[in-house]
Amino acid sequence: MGKVAVAAAVVGVAAVSAAVVLVVRHRMQSSGKWAKAMDIVKEFEEKCATPIAKLRQVADAMTVEMHAGLASDGGSKLKMLISYVDNLPTGDETGVFYALDLGGTNFRVLRVKLGEVDNVKKEFEEVSIPPELMIGKSDDLFDFIAGELAKFVATEGEDMQIPAGTQRELGFTFSFPVKQSSIAGGTLVRWTKGFNIEDAVNDTVGTLAGGRYTDPDVIAAVILGTGTNAAYVERANAIPKWQGLLPKSGEMVINMEWGNFRSSHLPLSEYDENLDSDSLNPGEQIYEKMISGMYLGEIVRRVLLKMAEEAEFFGDTVPSKLEKPFILRTPDMSAMHHDSTADLRVVATKLKDILEISNTSLKMRKVVVELCDIVATRGARLSAAGILGILKKIGRDTVKEGEENHKSVIAMDGGLFEHYTKFRNAMQTAMDELLGEEASRNIIIKLSNDGSGLGAALLAASHSQYREYAEST
Numbered sequence: 001m002g003k004v005a006v007a008a009a010v011v012g013v014a015a016v017s018a019a020v021v022l023v024v025r026h027r028m029q030s031s032g033k034w035a036k037a038m039d040i041v042k043e044f045e046e047k048c049a050t051p052i053a054k055l056r057q058v059a060d061a062m063t064v065e066m067h068a069g070l071a072s073d074g075g076s077k078l079k080m081l082i083s084y085v086d087n088l089p090t091g092d093e094t095g096v097f098y099a100l101d102l103g104g105t106n107f108r109v110l111r112v113k114l115g116e117v118d119n120v121k122k123e124f125e126e127v128s129i130p131p132e133l134m135i136g137k138s139d140d141l142f143d144f145i146a147g148e149l150a151k152f153v154a155t156e157g158e159d160m161q162i163p164a165g166t167q168r169e170l171g172f173t174f175s176f177p178v179k180q181s182s183i184a185g186g187t188l189v190r191w192t193k194g195f196n197i198e199d200a201v202n203d204t205v206g207t208l209a210g211g212r213y214t215d216p217d218v219i220a221a222v223i224l225g226t227g228t229n230a231a232y233v234e235r236a237n238a239i240p241k242w243q244g245l246l247p248k249s250g251e252m253v254i255n256m257e258w259g260n261f262r263s264s265h266l267p268l269s270e271y272d273e274n275l276d277s278d279s280l281n282p283g284e285q286i287y288e289k290m291i292s293g294m295y296l297g298e299i300v301r302r303v304l305l306k307m308a309e310e311a312e313f314f315g316d317t318v319p320s321k322l323e324k325p326f327i328l329r330t331p332d333m334s335a336m337h338h339d340s341t342a343d344l345r346v347v348a349t350k351l352k353d354i355l356e357i358s359n360t361s362l363k364m365r366k367v368v369v370e371l372c373d374i375v376a377t378r379g380a381r382l383s384a385a386g387i388l389g390i391l392k393k394i395g396r397d398t399v400k401e402g403e404e405n406h407k408s409v410i411a412m413d414g415g416l417f418e419h420y421t422k423f424r425n426a427m428q429t430a431m432d433e434l435l436g437e438e439a440s441r442n443i444i445i446k447l448s449n450d451g452s453g454l455g456a457a458l459l460a461a462s463h464s465q466y467r468e469y470a471e472s473t
């Protein structure tokens with residue numbers, strides 16, 4: 001072979017070996033980065049673990065905090081607020097009533113005509129709350145609410161008229177913690193979720209009222225929406241901090257404000273701690289930030305960001321959109337989590353449309369789904385533990401002699417519970433594991449759609465100023 005040919009061959013071999021070295025190095029580097037990314041996922045998964053034993057500890061802690069919150073104001077992070085609702089709807093309510101339902105994302109105005117329990121006529125309008133009103137002045141927020149209500153009242157039809165000489169009556173579902181001084185008054189404890197307004201009946205109490213209207217076995221209500229909360233029926237003589245007269249019913253609905261629950265048994269990760277410190281209400285609503293719709297997608301984003309920064313998961317630059325808080329919303333996380341296509345093309349589309357991340361491998365997309373599953377499963381199982389805490393408080397976590405058929409119904413509402421199927425299923429599975437086969441037959445968790453809106457109207461009806469008149473005629 002001539003010198004030139006040999007030289008060319010040598011150069012060729014060198015070039016090939018250089019390429020091989022580059023590929024090997026790239027592979028080693030990428031395998032090293034991949035291993036680093038997987039370490040991040042594995043560590044996160046371990047931090048988020050919710051074995052049954054831990055869930056039982058969380059449930060017991062919830063029960064303890066419930067007792068403490070009922071013993072004295074400030075006795076617990078659980079406010080255990082007295083709702084002054086001591087008589088829940090019976091199904092006999094009649095008439096036309098209005099309701100306002102102010103949640104963390106949506107605002108609804110409703111009008112219902114009560115007569116037959118299974119023939120309630122309901123009309124409503126849903127309005128997104130302008131974000132600027134969530135952090136503006138309270139007058140601007142309530143002027144907005146009043147304006148929307150006035151527009152809705154103007155649409156009243158012939159069949160929804162109120163009796164001559166009477167005033168329209170309204171129930172207000174206000175999805176924020178209020179220390180009530182009566183059924184119709186109270187002081188806001190704090191703003192939560194995305195609201196932070198300087199200078200209003202709770203939706204969970206509304207859901208309990210709406211649920212009880214059609215099912216006398218309803219004993220508690222849980223909201224899993226933008227935020228989370230629970231309310232339940234407590235024995236009036238089991239509220240040491242209550243100085244008032246005991247109601248005839250012997251019962252009182254307690255608004256737990258369980259989003260503010262905190263316990264050393266909660267499986268908190270660094271991502272939860274950072275989310276909390278960056279939030280509008282650092283140190284508050286820790287349980288809510290682990291399980292509710294405002295936050296689940298944000299937790300997933302934070303883990304992906306760390307993988308991008310420390311393991312170049314999406315390549316050697318960090319996608320700029322991934323650095324934007326709350327850009328990955330829980331509905332989008334839910335869509336990726338429920339992606340049933342073989343090549344996870346829903347995940348690919350969401351990553352592209354929301355985070356401007358393209359050409360991901362199927363392997364990468366599977367990791368994204370795994371993160372959604374870790375976060376949603378943890379939230380669902382912690383929700384189940386919270387419910388067990390309530391059941392323990394009222395002695396409904398086991399089947400008592402002679403009560404084999406005594407059902408206890410938990411009325412559920414909220415967009416997270418309603419739309420996130422895998423979350424809902426994981427919650428039910430954890431509930432069954434925690435209660436065991438016998439007791440879980442008697443505990444029914446059921447969606448009470450828009451219970452809070454109907455419930456507010458029902459509470460307006462059951463506290464109507466015209467009710468005595470109607471009953472006496």
Ligand SMILES: Nc1ncnc2c1ncn2[C@@H]1O[C@H](COP(=O)(O)OP(=O)(O)O)[C@@H](O)[C@H]1O
Nearest residue numbers: 103104105106225226293331334414415416419
């Ligand atoms: N498809 C979905 N999958 C998962 N979560 C959802 C979905 N749709 C809505 N959500 C969650 O539900 C929340 C809205 O809850 P909803 O009860 O309807 O309103 P609000 O919180 O204002 O009372 C949203 O903030 C979101 O986190």
Ligand SMILES: O=P(O)(O)OC[C@H]1O[C@@H](O)[C@H](O)[C@@H](O)[C@@H]1O
Nearest residue numbers: 103104175176192225226227229
């Ligand atoms: O209906 P939403 O917006 O999800 O609200 C659920 C809960 O959100 C919490 O942040 C509030 O403190 C509760 O009062 C409320 O019930």
